[in-house]
Amino acid sequence: MKLSHSYNRYQRQLILKGFGPIAQDKLSNASVLVIGAGGLGCPLLQYLVAAGVGHIGIADDDIVSLSNLHRQVLFTMEDIGKSKVEVAKKRLQSMNDDVDITTWNERWTQQDCVDHFNDYDLIVDATDNFSSRYLINDAAVLMGKTLVFGAVSQFEGQVAVFNYPTEGDNRSVNYRDYFSTPPKNGEVLNCSEAGVLGVLPGIIGTMQATEVIKILTGIGKPLINKILTYNSITHESYMLELEKKSISDNLPSNIENFLKTNYAELCGISYFGIDEIDVDEWDKQKGNLLLVDIREAHELPKLSELPHLAIPLSELYNRLNELTDANVVFVCQSGRRSLQAVMMLKNEIILSKAFSLKGGVDAMLTQKII
Amino acid sequence: MLNMVEIRFFGQLTDLTKTEKVLIEDIRDTDMMINKIMEMYPALATATFKVALNNKLVNDKIEIAENxxxxxMPPFSGG
Incomplete structure (x- = not known):
């Protein structure tokens, strides 16, 4: 440490047993790339910057919106419409100008991984979709980088450290050793569809920051070969032990094949369009179509102005007889669960045809149908 | 005495099962247990998940000890 103000700034962690100036120097010499500056990224960036991690990269292509503010604590109402990485950098730099921050206001690509991963000691996945998560995981494994993973779902969250160096040239498990392939598109909902308790990504992002600081300083045991699931409602946690496979299933064999992999398609994004019908088309044909709202009973707004049937997705299997011989259009909030409903019923012969309403109730609201 | 086993559902699987925990009895192995659960909650057929026995992933049929x-466990993606 060079300056006395640094001692003052970090005094509370410097006096910790086993920490001291050596650990602080490790932090200030370290570089961490955080992909995603949203619910997970905001708290973890705050703590990494506050702790004095010397070099931080932040990548995100999104802009701040009002619905972000209940959990993305780096942003204010004045930031709505602005680039997340730009706002985050300014705010973080005002917390600690010792830290050098590089930003990418773009969606992180395979080429970006290849171009920039080697500039960083650690990679942190703070994204919100499977396509990015598999892409980042694969690049980290192929490029020999340790990855700190975090993800949330409604009231629960997960944390893990992947591809950490172990004995010899070996590495700990990665996400492909857990789920070797992504789920079908629309099956696992994101925060905008399934909801998330605002403090949850705060907790999980802070746990990710804890893992980063532990790894960089060599303090404690990182979460390797296991994945921690935390439930914010019960405060129960569940530790799942994972086993390393000799070759992770479905991992691209090398960088060349990694660059050729279509991660959007892998995660089923190309599925969109097949059994979908947009709001305009539905409006023209609605006389021949039975509209089925598959949202749960508590979800708003209700479709009370429109003739429809309400069957929550969880009850769909047991209420198929209500759909006999009908041409059905499933609708949910954003059009993801309704795709799931179409997939669920693909093999059910009682239906003439099932569609998913593209964009769901959100699209109906935008087009002032309701 | 019947073998009681506690089943826990995580993440969005609870939207399909409507419960976080269920006790089932007289279950000898993981295949039998999975069949029983799929019978109880047919909506799980559309979901992606892993099954763990006493904190370890289940890849093959194994015997289930009492208690x-x-x-x-489904994959989580939100952030």
Whole structure:
């Protein structure tokens, strides 16, 4: 440490047993790339910057919106419409100008991984979709980088450290050793569809920051070969032990094949369009179509102005007889669960045809149908 | 005495099962247990998940000891 103000700034962690100036120097010499500056990224960036991690990269292509503010604590109402990485950098730099921050206001690509991963000691996945998560995981494994993973779902969250160096040239498990392939598109909902308790990504992002600081300083045991699931409602946690496979299933064999992999398609994004019908088309044909709202009973707004049937997705299997011989259009909030409903019923012969309403109730609201 | 096993559902699987925990009895192995759960909650057929027995992933059929805890775990993606 060079300056006395640094001692003052970090005094509370410097006096910790086993920490001291050596650990602080490790932090200030370290570089961490955080992909995603949203619910997970905001708290973890705050703590990494506050702790004095010397070099931080932040990548995100999104802009701040009002619905972000209940959990993305780096942003204010004045930031709505602005680039997340730009706002985050300014705010973080005002917390600690010792830290050098590089930003990418773009969606992180395979080429970006290849171009920039080697500039960083650690990679942190703070994204919100499977396509990015598999892409980042694969690049980290192929490029020999340790990855700190975090993800949330409604009231629960997960944390893990992947591809950490172990004995010899070996590495700990990665996400492909857990789920070797992504789920079908629309099956696992994101925060905008399934909801998330605002403090949850705060907790999980802070746990990710804890893992980063532990790894960089060599303090404690990182979460390797296991994945921690935390439930914010019960405060129960569940530790799942994972086993390393000799070759992770479905991992691209090398960088060349990694660059050729279509991660959007892998995660089923190309599925969109097949059994979908947009709001305009539905409006023209609605006389021949039975509209089925598959949202749960508590979800708003209700479709009370429109003739429809309400069957929550969880009850769909047991209420198929209500759909006999009908041409059905499933609708949910954003059009993801309704795709799931179409997939669920693909093999059910009682239906003439099932569609998913593209964009769901959100699209109906935008087009002032309701 | 019947073998009681506790099953826990995580993440969005609870939207399909409407419960986080269920006790089932007289279950000898993981295949039998999974069949029983799929019968009880047919909506799980559309979901992606892993099954763990006493905190370890289940890849093959194994015997279930009394008072075991089983977890049904989906992938999480939100951030």
């Amino acid at each position: 075991s805890i089983i977890a049904f």
